[in-house]
Amino acid sequence: MQVTWLGHSCFLLRASNGIAVLLDPFDEEVGYPLPDVQADIVLISHEHTDHNNEKAVRESPLVIRKEGLHSALGIEFLGISTWHDREEGRLRGENTIFCFTLDGVRVCHLGDLGHLLSDADVKAIGPVNLLFIPVGGVYTIGARDAFAVMQQLDPDVAIPMHYQTSALSFELEPVDDFLKGREYEGPLQSLTLRSQGLQEDRQKRRRPSGKVVLLRYPGERGAGSID
Template sequence: MKIKWFGHSCFMITSDNGTRIIIDPYKNMLGYKLPKDIEVEIVVTSHDHGDHNYIEAVEGNFVHINKTGSFLEHGIEIKGVEAFHDKVSGAKKGKNIVYNFAIDGIKLCHCGDLGHTLNADLVKEIGLVDILLVPVGGGFTIDAVDAVEVMNQLNPTVVIPMHYRTKALGPMGLAFAKVDKFIAASGLQAKEYKELELNSTNIIDYSGITLLKYD
């Protein structure tokens, strides 16, 4: 599979058979900009905020998944698990969906705007995770310390941070911490790639923290 980061919490996942998934597309209001003419087969959104659910950025015919449950689309298994955008069961910021995808024999989990660490029931419901896409910037989501706890709870092989301060954000970036805090708290080494391409055989070669560049 190929994994491309479009900034914030938005990723394009392309399976070996060419199925394309975009997760949490955003309005061009953050400093990031999505490519034009995005075409995919599946759009997945974790919650109804404009920086995560702007499906109007996507063209063509696609399946939109924005709820909890189990789904099978284009040979890809998708499980949506209910979580929250804050530490008070959604009372402040509402609900959030954590998605776990089974793609090419790999389990990839996208945490959306997760606002809390996990309890044992939620860890069990999410299930096995090989690749974890986790917010680390705090402010609107879990911070670096909580993100490390979530990482340890799910025990992935590869961790890809998201939702943190970058130069592209401009003044908006001050609301987020830099990714350095997460890397330091994790105690793991980080490697940077423009795009990640891996499979169930070589995934171990990418173990640790992977930073994806925003173009």
């Protein structure tokens, strides 16, 4: 499975059979280059314009935007209802966490999570190979809570998202706060994950909560890739 960050909380995941899943596409006001992609399935964590621009996708993808169990193109998607803030949605409304398996890799995208996870949330999410986690604070969890959520879920790989960059048109905390004092790989243009490799890494890893991988958005300088 190939993972590409398009900016903010938007990622394109492409399976070995060609199926493409797009997560949380943004609109032109966010500041990043508007995604111009083809995708078979689009997941939308909540109805804010920096996360719900399904029109960025060419043609007509299948769109999933609710909690519950959904099946599309042979893939099961689990949507878990959470909150965009610490006050049960009174400030910013609801948020949906999406979990699914692609190429044998268990993926969890936290959307704009605004609080630590409950025991019920952790149980519903289950084992995680690849975690997309907001770290920029202000509207979501920040660096400290993001690290706590990583400890709750113990992913093999965590990719930070929803943080300040030179492209972003509004203000968040930088990713540096999350990376401070922590080992990480990158920044990379893309990441390729294989389930067997993740299993081998888990057996021999020493650090808690797996490894952090930093990705670059389109147009950002100094790109590389890793398998």
